[in-house]
Amino acid sequence: MVIDFQSAFLFVIKRSSMSPSIVGFIGFGEAASCLVQHLSSQGVKEILVYCSGKTNRPPYAPKFRSAVEASGAVLVESIEDLTKKSDVIFSAVVVSSAVETGLLIASHLKRGTLVIDINASTPKAKKQVSLAIENSGGSFVDANLMGAVSIYGAKVPLYCSGGGVSRFEKAFSPLGLSIEDAGIIAGASAAVKMLRSVVTKGMEALIVEAMTAASLAGVRKEALRNICDPMDATKFSNFADMCLRTDVLHAERRAIEMDGAVETISDLGITPLMAIATAARLRASAALGLRDKFSLMGKYQADQVLDAYVQKIESSS
Amino acid sequence: MVIDFQSAFLFVIKRSSMSPSIVGFIGFGEAASCLVQHLSSQGVKEILVYCSGKTNRPPYAPKFRSAVEASGAVLVESIEDLTKKSDVIFSAVVVSSAVETGLLIASHLKRGTLVIDINASTPKAKKQVSLAIENSGGSFVDANLMGAVSIYGAKVPLYCSGGGVSRFEKAFSPLGLSIEDAGIIAGASAAVKMLRSVVTKGMEALIVEAMTAASLAGVRKEALRNICDPMDATKFSNFADMCLRTDVLHAERRAIEMDGAVETISDLGITPLMAIATAARLRASAALGLRDKFSLMGKYQADQVLDAYVQKIESSS
Numbered sequence: 001m002v003i004d005f006q007s008a009f010l011f012v013i014k015r016s017s018m019s020p021s022i023v024g025f026i027g028f029g030e031a032a033s034c035l036v037q038h039l040s041s042q043g044v045k046e047i048l049v050y051c052s053g054k055t056n057r058p059p060y061a062p063k064f065r066s067a068v069e070a071s072g073a074v075l076v077e078s079i080e081d082l083t084k085k086s087d088v089i090f091s092a093v094v095v096s097s098a099v100e101t102g103l104l105i106a107s108h109l110k111r112g113t114l115v116i117d118i119n120a121s122t123p124k125a126k127k128q129v130s131l132a133i134e135n136s137g138g139s140f141v142d143a144n145l146m147g148a149v150s151i152y153g154a155k156v157p158l159y160c161s162g163g164g165v166s167r168f169e170k171a172f173s174p175l176g177l178s179i180e181d182a183g184i185i186a187g188a189s190a191a192v193k194m195l196r197s198v199v200t201k202g203m204e205a206l207i208v209e210a211m212t213a214a215s216l217a218g219v220r221k222e223a224l225r226n227i228c229d230p231m232d233a234t235k236f237s238n239f240a241d242m243c244l245r246t247d248v249l250h251a252e253r254r255a256i257e258m259d260g261a262v263e264t265i266s267d268l269g270i271t272p273l274m275a276i277a278t279a280a281r282l283r284a285s286a287a288l289g290l291r292d293k294f295s296l297m298g299k300y301q302a303d304q305v306l307d308a309y310v311q312k313i314e315s316s317s
Numbered sequence: 318m319v320i321d322f323q324s325a326f327l328f329v330i331k332r333s334s335m336s337p338s339i340v341g342f343i344g345f346g347e348a349a350s351c352l353v354q355h356l357s358s359q360g361v362k363e364i365l366v367y368c369s370g371k372t373n374r375p376p377y378a379p380k381f382r383s384a385v386e387a388s389g390a391v392l393v394e395s396i397e398d399l400t401k402k403s404d405v406i407f408s409a410v411v412v413s414s415a416v417e418t419g420l421l422i423a424s425h426l427k428r429g430t431l432v433i434d435i436n437a438s439t440p441k442a443k444k445q446v447s448l449a450i451e452n453s454g455g456s457f458v459d460a461n462l463m464g465a466v467s468i469y470g471a472k473v474p475l476y477c478s479g480g481g482v483s484r485f486e487k488a489f490s491p492l493g494l495s496i497e498d499a500g501i502i503a504g505a506s507a508a509v510k511m512l513r514s515v516v517t518k519g520m521e522a523l524i525v526e527a528m529t530a531a532s533l534a535g536v537r538k539e540a541l542r543n544i545c546d547p548m549d550a551t552k553f554s555n556f557a558d559m560c561l562r563t564d565v566l567h568a569e570r571r572a573i574e575m576d577g578a579v580e581t582i583s584d585l586g587i588t589p590l591m592a593i594a595t596a597a598r599l600r601a602s603a604a605l606g607l608r609d610k611f612s613l614m615g616k617y618q619a620d621q622v623l624d625a626y627v628q629k630i631e632s633s634s
Contacts, residue, residue, distance in 0.1 A: 095573065122577045123534070124584065146543065159543065188536055194578045195527040195540045198592050200547075201571050202523040203516075204560040205598035210512040210519075211561060212630070215623045217440070219505055223512045226463065226476065228554035230517075236548035240541070243521040244528060254518050256412065260439045261511045267441065269634050273601065275515050277594030281522035284590065306532045313529070317586050 022046040024086030026079060026101055028056065028064075031118060031149045031156070032092035033071055035177075038154030040072025042175040047073035050082040053094070083108035088171070091117045091129075102129030111137035114164050114171075118143045122194065123187035130162055130186035139164030142186040143179075144193035152178075159193055162186035202274075209265070209274045216268040244302035248294045248309075251285035258282065288312045341365040341403030343396060343418055345373060345381075348435060348466045348473070349409035350388055352494075355471030357389025359492040364390035367399040370411070400425035405488070408434045408446075419446030428454035431481050431488075435460045439511065440504035447479055447503035456481030459503040460496075461510035469495075478506035519591075526582070526591045533585040561619035565611045565626075568602035575599065605629045 023044055025032045028051045036047055049068050051057060056064045058077045068075050076082045083089060083105050093101045098119035105115055106129070115133045117126060117140065130140040141164040146157040154176060160168060161182040169179045182189040207227070214223035231239070258279035265272035290308050294300060340361055342349045345368045353364055366385050368374060373381045375394045385392050393399045400406065400422050410418045415436035422432055423446070432450045434443060434457065447457040458481040463474040471493060477485060478499040486496045499506040524544070531540035548556070575596035582589035607625050611617060 095577065120574055120577070122581050124581070147547075182539060188534075188539075191531070191534045191581065192536050192539045192543050194574075194581050195531050195534075195536075196543045197571075197574055198527040198530075198578050198582070198589075198595070199520075199523045199544045201575055201599065202527075202591050202595045203520060203556070204564055204571070205595040206516045206519040206523075207557050207560045208564050208602060208626075209598055210515040211557075211619075211623055212626050213515075214508070214512050215627045216630070217505075217508045217512075219509050219512070220620075220623065222499060222505075222509045224554075224557070226509050226513045227516045228557055230464075231553035234553075236551075236553070237541075237545035239520070240524050240528075240545055243524045247521055247525050254514075254521070257437055257511075257514055258518055260412065260437070261515050264439050264441070264508065264511050265515070270630060271601070272515075273594045273598045274519050274591075277590045278515070278519045278522040281526055281590045282518065284588070285525060302528075303537075306528055306537065309525075309529050310532045313533070313587060 021087045022048065022085055024048040024050070024076075024082045024089045025073065025092060026050050026082065026089065026105070027053070027092035027094075028068060029053075029092060029094075031145060032090065033067075034149050034154050034156075035090065035092075036068075036073045037071045038177075039175060044072075044175070048076050048082050048085060049073045050076050050079050052079070079104050080108045083113075084110060086110075086113060088114045088116070091115065091119060093119060095119055095121050099125045099128055103132050105129075106132035106136045106138070109133065109136040109138045113138045114141065114167055115139065116141040116143050116160075116164070116168060118145060118158070120145070120193070121190065123191040126162075126190045127187040134163060139167055140186055141165050141168045142188070142190050143168070144189050146193065146196075159189045161189035206274050209270070209272065212270060213265045213268050213272075216270070241302050244305050245300070247282070247285050248288075248290050248305045251282040252291070255279045255282035255286065285309070338404050339363040339365065339402055341367065341393075341399040341406045342390065342409060343367050343399065343406065343422070344370070344409035344411075345385060346370075346409060346411075348462060349407065350384075351466050351471050352407065352409075353385075353390045354388045355494075356492060361389075361492070365393050365399050365403060366390045367393050367396050369396070396421050397425045400430075401427060403427075403430060405431045406433070408432065408436060410436060412436055412438050416442045416445055420449050423449035423453045423455070426450065426453040426455045430455045431458065431484055432456065433458040433460050433481070433485060435462060435475070437462070437510070438507065440508040443479075443507045444504040451480060456484055457503055458482055458485045459506050460485070461506050463510065463513075476506045476510055479503035523591050526587070526589065529587060530582045530585050530589075533587070558619050561622050562617070564599070564602050565605075565607050565622045568599040569608070572596045572599035572603065602626070 025036055028049050060075055065075055089105055091101050098121040115138050117129055126142040133140040140162045141160050142162045144159045146159050149156050155178050157178045159180050159182055163184055165181045169181055173179050214220045258275055261275045262272045265275055342353055345366050377392055382392055408418050415438040432455050434446055443459040450457040457479045458477050459479045461476045463476045466473050472495050474495045476497050476499055480501055482498045486498055490496050531537045575592055578592045579589045582592055
């Protein structure tokens with residue numbers, strides 16, 4: 001009984017302490033190695049690393065072992081060993097093995113362990129891992145890197161949701177991590193990150209397609225200036241709002257203009273993947289048949305357009 | 318001989334005069350009617366309008382006739398009549414009949430007439446009309462509306478190229494039109510306008526797709542904020558430059574992330590048209606196989622990436 005009291009007391013101390021005791025990392029890529037170095041420099045004494053990547057896996061090469069040790073961590077030989085020893089575990093593997101790794105962690109988990117999944121996996125994958133971790137008595141954080149580690153380092157914004165977020169924030173914000181709490185639903189923050197990616201990576205694809213075509217047409221400089229100047233003069237959030245409000249009115253006419261762009265880019269010798277998809281997306285908006293309703297409304301908000309789109313989509317499915 | 322001298326003298330006077338004498342408009346949509354009203358208010362005495370649209374065509378309805386007259390113009394019954402009488406002709410019809418209209422103008426043209434094609438047609442269409450007009454002794458301007466007439470009115474930026482641009486600018490800039498001279502090649506400015514449209518309308522399509530998905534996932538507000546905040550804090554031209562420079566390095570990894578987005582958006586119940594195209598466009602960049610070359614280069618410009626892309630595309634076609 002005395003022993004039980006003691007462990008309970010120690011457990012409470014540990015849980016309420018700001019500094020996590022043993023932190024494990026599964027994976028040692030750019031993000032993980034940056035975080036290990038940072039946490040070590042912030043005084044986290046015991047950091048364990050397990051890696052089963054294509055190149056670095058047990059038995060580890062001496063060079064890899066030295067690199068991990070130089071960053072302030074110790075390599076362990078199995079995920080089971082790491083999981084049993086750690087109070088906090090970061091899962092930082094390749095996307096394709098994120099779920100498998102999460103389920104393995106769950107199967108060896110100590111009760112009360114905090115598991116932070118920083119993989120760029122889907123909301124569905126995050127939810128699946130969350131469920132397994134919580135069923136094993138752990139806390140889960142769906143954490144999402146909202147910028148490049150190469151730019152931000154360990155201060156990369158982490159957009160997080162899940163049952164373990166407030167615990168994660170309390171323990172790691174004081175150590176310098178940039179944690180934003182987006183609620184208790186695992187998968188919600190991954191969905192936000194993913195939809196942001198659709199827009200930013202989509203813009204990359206648009207710019208690459210248009211500028212390659214412009215280069216082939218001999219109008220690169222002029223095209224870049226005409227694309228960028230009006231956008232530089234506009235606040236992006238205002239542009240996005242305008243897009244949502246006018247899509248419901250002008251999608252069909254704009255789709256027809258895109259057909260011309262498709263023809264022009266094809267003639268230049270590249271497949272207008274983005275222009276074709278744009279024409280199709282605009283036609284999908286037009287096909288919802290909300291133009292007349294909204295043109296009679298005069299003033300309305302982007303939210304009303306999205307509500308109407310969702311209603312049409314949900315009623316037709 | 319005396320008469321010949323006189324007409325030559327008058328012709329020179331007319332050509333060098335700032336105010337064009339008889340201006341004809343083919344089409345009377347939003348852009349044309351706005352320009353007619355503006356030019357009339359600026360003192361252009363004789364403005365002719367011919368229309369053969371779906372609703373407004375000879376014999377014109379009294380209501381349409383009054384509207385045209387109220388704006389300061391006179392309706393004519395045939396394109397032949399308008400073309401023979403006008404010194405300057407604006408072609409402002411629907412895109413699908415832009416070429417047909419241009420060829421009709423060419424077939425009735427007086428020598429020396431200035432033809433301004435403000436249709437949103439393809440560079441190919443503009444070149445075809447330009448050739449016909451110049452073969453008939455006219456001057457051609459490939460003019461492109463770079464903004465909405467509903468916002469800018471008659472001051473809408475006109476991005477122009479073709480043999481007649483400097484004449485157009487001399488005569489109409491003093492009357493308040495915003496003319497930008499983009500060189501003598503008809504079709505070049507239409508190409509720029511079209512490629513700009515690929516990016517702006519593509520961004521509309523991306524935002525609509527992502528925000529509809531976000532609404533279906535119940536994370537609309539968070540997604541909009543996370544999409545807009547970083548873009549609001551970034552100059553678009555810097556973002557575009559970054560996209561071009563990093564596409565050559567990270568396209569493949571980003572395409573894999575897009576696969577997750579495709580899955581996520583599909584699960585929400587909409588077809589991820591833009592996300593699918595983005596993954597394909599990024600894979601097309603990766604397939605050019607320039608990653609290793611550029612990762613060894615250290616510092617390089619976006620221009621170098623585009624040059625390398627174009628070289629690969631041209632050598633493979």
